[in-house]
Amino acid sequence: MTKNRRAEKRLNRIYRDLFNSFGPQHWWPGETSFEVCIGAILTQNTNWQNVEKAISNLTKEKLLSPRKLHRLPQKRLVQLIHSSGYFNIKAARLKEFLNFLFDKYGGSLEKMFQEKTQVLRTRLLSVNGIGPETCDSILLYAGNKPIFVIDTYTKRILLRHKLIKEDATYYDIQELFMENLSKSAKLYNEYHALLVRLGKEICLKNKPKCQICPLRKIR
């Protein structure tokens, strides 16, 4: 996929329409970079509301730091993140991430993000439990790196606009955005947040002719 004037125009128009309609989304809805990393893992295939409860438990217990979570027994972690669902597997994934963070960067996110982005991306993807979306969410929303995040909402919306085909992969879709938009973390941040907002605002499955959609093509 190379730069494509038509795609460029449509993607910019979609962004403009969404921003005009919804305004800035102030993403990621987390306080610190570390909280973003934890949230990115906890929200895998899970409603954000359930994740917020889990994060709020960790906050209350003052456990929301790499060192504290690294030391916390996994059984206790399972209890605290119970509301986020898949608690056993997610506790293990959080531990995998923390082990990685301490092994490679002495537990410092700051050090981790000093790594060259592409190198860090490859390394994060090798952590068990971190796939493309979780990895890119960490890079963009915790590390402020210009990497576009793709999720199910994004794919669904682009399908409706016929900007991609059904069989497009994560990387196909990511390339479409990154080849055709200016390489800006701020833009990627807001754009993806707006797509999620749109995905939540309208029910694409049950309301095929939603009236409130700001994008005329999504009905």
Added chain:
DNA sequence: TGCCAGGCCGGGT
């Protein structure tokens, strides 16, 4: 009530 939510892994073809 049943369906869905800001995925990813591992085993089977």
Added chain:
DNA sequence: ACCCGGCATGGC
């Protein structure tokens, strides 16, 4: 190289 079952809660 795909395909699919499993993982689990809380809200509507």
